[in-house]
Amino acid sequence: MLFYRKTLSIKAKLARLILFILCVPLLIFGTLWYVKASESIERNAVDYNEQLIGQINSQLDGYFTDLERITYPLLLHPQIQSFMKLSPDEQYDRFLISKKISDELFPSITFGRPDIYGLSIVSNNGIATSSYSAAVGKGSYEQYKNAVLGDRNYRIAGIEYMDSIPVLTIARTFLDTVSYQSSGILLVYVRLSEIIKICEKIKLGDTGFIWIMDAEGRVVYHPQKDKWGKQALTPELSAKLTHENGHYVEKAGQDKRLIIYERSAKTGWTLISEVSLKELNREMISLRNITIWVGLLVVGIALIVTGGFSLYLTQSLLQLQRLMRRAEEGDLSVKAPERRNDELGALNRGFNRMVGEIGRLLEEVQTSRMKEQEMEIRQRESALQAMQSQINPHFLYNTLEIINSYAIIENVRPISRMATSLADIFRYSVGNPGQAVTLLEEIRYIRTYLEIQQERFQALQVEIVTDEAHLPKVQAVRLMIQPLVENVFKHGYQAYKQKPSYIGISGMVRDGDYILRIEDWGQGMDSGLKERYNAAIAADDREMPPQTQEVGGMFDAIGLWNVHQRIRIHFGHPYGLFIAKSDETGTMIEMRLKFVAGSLEKGAENDV
Structure with missing residues (x-):
């Protein structure tokens, strides 16, 4: 073979061996590491941005939950319930109740909440009152009535402009406290200031940004304000946003952009982050490249310094490793060569002593287990034989025969019966304990035994x-x-x-x-x-x-x-x-x- 030609020196053989066995795998490993590192960088970026999107979604959900909470008392307030029952002909009552609502209830909601632009209440009878303009509330009624009632009693609608100010409309359904049927809607007009503040706190590099799309595909927030309220859900985008959350990479000219999205179950909004992969990975790619070069340099020096000596040790260590593997598989007859006088020779001798000691201990354990099992068997057998071995059967039989004879001669029937019964008991009890018997034999035996006990206990x-x-x-x-x-x-x-x-x-x-x-x-x-x-x-x-x-x-x-x-x-x-x-x-x-x-x-x- 190429590495073992007789014309080559040992140095040349080692050089070629190191070049082929170490450098080629190192090159392959480096390439794989580069690919995996790139994937890891992208995966870390995805995880990081998904966490950011999740945090923003949680903050927005909390914000709208708070709006839902503070407006909930209006739904059950007696003044509101009375307002909902007014007919168009009750103009005076309408004026009084509307004034109380505007002077007392609406300020209690908007106080300390600059983000609430206004409130409107519209009944099913077409009567409206508003902190902004009753005409505005009445005009919005037909727009949101069917949407709210057809879905649920709380709905976040799209953006509309009031006095050139973009506001978000939130519609809630009033329920009659007696019939539990819809009696009207509450419209809350919210400025986008809080939503903008939440979104602008997150910085995604120099060019990355976050934008929000509502359930109908309209833009709720975007760094470019001219896109607010406009339709953004194209067929291409809809095909990509098929899950509740996910990510994909989109080409943008020479660059690639990482798109991460998450849909809120509460609001139905979809938060989308866009960030340049090149910008996101810039510092990590630089660090990765430096690490690769430094690693190659260190590995090269290590190969030069340790290559020759490690090769000298490899053969003996591999041989010892093979012997250890055989020992692990249960072959304790292996023996490492002991002819060397250096550390490797001492290691081989230690291995031989260890294998010998393990074999000896295993033999002792096996012998001990066999003795324990034998002792257990003997103990179980002796438990039954303890009662049998206490007496000499032949001596007792003869003695009982003599007693029975005297009893018959003296005409003492109870003694004769007891002697005969006792002889039967001894004869049965000294039988082979391993011999199978029937319950009939046991019952006859215990009947005889109890007859003797009855003589004792009348x-x-x-x-x-x-x-x-x-x-x-x-x-x-x-x-x-x-x-x-x-x-x-x-x-x-x-x-x-x-x-x-x-x-x-x-x-x-x-x-x-x-x-x-x-x-x-x-x-x-x-x-x-x-x-x-x-x-x-x-x-x-x-x-x-x-x-x-x-x-x-x-x-x-x-x-x-x-x-x-x-x-x-x-x-x-x-x-x-x-x-x-x-x-x-x-x-x-x-x-x-x-x-x-x-x-x-x-x-x-x-x-x-």
Whole structure:
């Protein structure tokens, strides 16, 4: 290739490389920067002028809002309402009311407002009064009546001349306070002084200016006064002013002019600013050109000074960068060369140590996670096996057999029944905890367990209401009812020093699942604690929530939480426990189990 010919020296190769790789991209970048800078300058000019136009529009809207506000009392004034109801024949009343309006009401509006040239009031009956000339107001009535009533009760009309003074006419509709129908109009003649003052405060360079066009396309304000009141909306201009606001560039001979416009929603006026792009960008273009030349000079010097040395470093750094990218993608077997003795060699050795340390830490984290998962599994298994591992089954079986034999010999039937029941309990409880069982087996087991408890608590009433035909169709986990019943004795009765009086177990099919209820008449918990328990049960988290651990009680050891988690692990969501009721009258816990029968319609609820 051109840069790597054997006849060329290294210096020539570097020179050509720098010329091609750095200068050509710099030239392209400089051109793009120039274009983007020009666009940015124009965009900044547009933003700046749009803000100015928006400010002027806001000031004009505020000005006309103030005029609307100060004239509003006239619309409802009793004198005005009386004037509107006069007929042409009531000349004397007309004279009196007109005089009061002229002497009292009109001065209250025009006082301190030199911009208000005059006021006129004209009723629908053709009666007029004015601070300027009643004939003028009456003559303007027909001109503005239909426009105001056909649109809205407030309208800014165009410019007209009174005594060679250009004034702006504002028309407002009077409404009868009884019928709410139009009864006349109020005409306010406003000098252009305030509008001129607002517009002339803005300076757009030496040749830029702002002008205003009303909703009918007539000029309201222009630096050239001979254009006031004349039509300015040509078809070409109308085609460009298609939106509420916007901008476009218009050629004016050798120059380009930036036109920015914004239409006021309140007045319907369109404010238009015109400014020369060349004049607007003059200082910024000069600064841009100086910046480009200075930048080129600095870059050139930097290329000369650092070109050779940077090239020396580039190869090693690029190699290290490639290795780092591979390490980022997960390949921690990469190894940078360590043969150099300079800073680059030290950097490579540091990179190798870092990658090795990251690999070691990742391995430790993975090992730690595996140990944590294994520990969690063991803890869950030990929770169930804790009760089983406390006794020696064979020793207990033999002992219970001996007790049963003595009881039969001595004809003590209660002891014989208890020994037999206890043997059945031990035999069921030491079975494989992972083996699937049916609800029928669980109910038989808990029935035996409660028979022993009834021997202990003579007043205990046990009620088990189930349908034997449904129980084999309900999937269950081993020893899931006993912990709940033990909670009844411990937390419902004994914790409050009450004797166990009632334990009820019932089942029903609901929405295609089997609902098993365990109910007692002991002391329950407060509603806040019940809601926290239900929230913990409903959460799909296999760790016991801290708020339930602090309370203790029902979520201790292999209590409710263990039973709920075992059901959830075996059958998944939404199977598990739910505290349906818990108050001073007792507690009811519902256990949702999987019902495999297909003959029952989903959605039906059958008590069984």
